[in-house]
Amino acid sequence: MVSSAELVQLLRAERVMPIIRSTASEDAVAIGRTLIDAGFRVLEVSLTTPGALDAIAELSEDPRAEIGAGTVLTATDVSAATAAGASFMVTPAVTASIEVSAAAGIPVLAGALTPTEVLAALERGATAVKLFPAEFGGPSYLSALRSPLPDAPIIPVGGVDVESGHEYLRRGALAVGVGSPLTGTGPVDLTAISSRAAAFRALASAP
Template identity: 50%
Template structure:
């Protein structure tokens, strides 16, 4: 899994209140070119969503589970067809995860947490919540950690996404500014319009 090759350097975060709407959201995002998505385990029947999306999108889909907190979460997500796992942090139970084959995006904010994430094999450090420091904080972190791949998440819109990518992020994770209310039953045409605007905004930076 190469995060720099994600379309538009974007990982969509689907966190909804309705399983069918969440599934439709994942599939619509893929249809519109945002083919990398994580389904938060806080979504009702999230594992069902992952299983059905995997069936629809095939084995090569970049489809993961988010808000993974425990080793049991990780194992169940792997069984459902997730190809990567995203955590808000790293607890002791998750360090003993029985799914070492799945890439981990481990949440961290402070330098000590960044070190812990990298020591535990993170494919990338999920800088969360990124909005606390903005692109300037990412730039400051990259001074002592120039080789660590960072993926900022939290409060990111198209304008700040460009700032993070310019500061050296490998990709960005984006939730409501892109997904909106679609995963709760909102209008899919409105979702398609947001995706179109996102693609336009990100194309220049990704092509650079």
């Protein structure tokens, strides 16, 4: 399992973390494999996906990428996701599962929006903070948030496309989490995902 320090280093290098939500486990696996083949090395699979644990188990067998479990709410979620092979946890808010993960040495990206929530997440042991929903305030809000908290490792999530992703990174985000602007909506189109992946991968080398 990756350590918290290693995950932060990997996210800083990768700059983009795809978030997979699907209506079926097999679709999540197909999307994940396509993204790994495209070069992504850190991926999140939301537990809201039916059969998410099976998808995590399959994808975690690929040594090229670290697979995290998203929408983690409880200690039971942490245990189940860890057993399935998840390398890290992602929460949608400040929950008790943050402390459960931290106590077990499992990296956790904790959802938060306000300065109070960001500090609460970090105090509970979060490896980094998932700024969610980031579209609530956009890149300018990230700048305002980082003014009193310049050292907080923050990953904006929610409505992040290539243009806003570049702006978040320019304003000091550790990385950005990207869902449907990368993976699409409706029927799974792996060719389209591969095409969009190239544009998002380019953010890793953007100034």
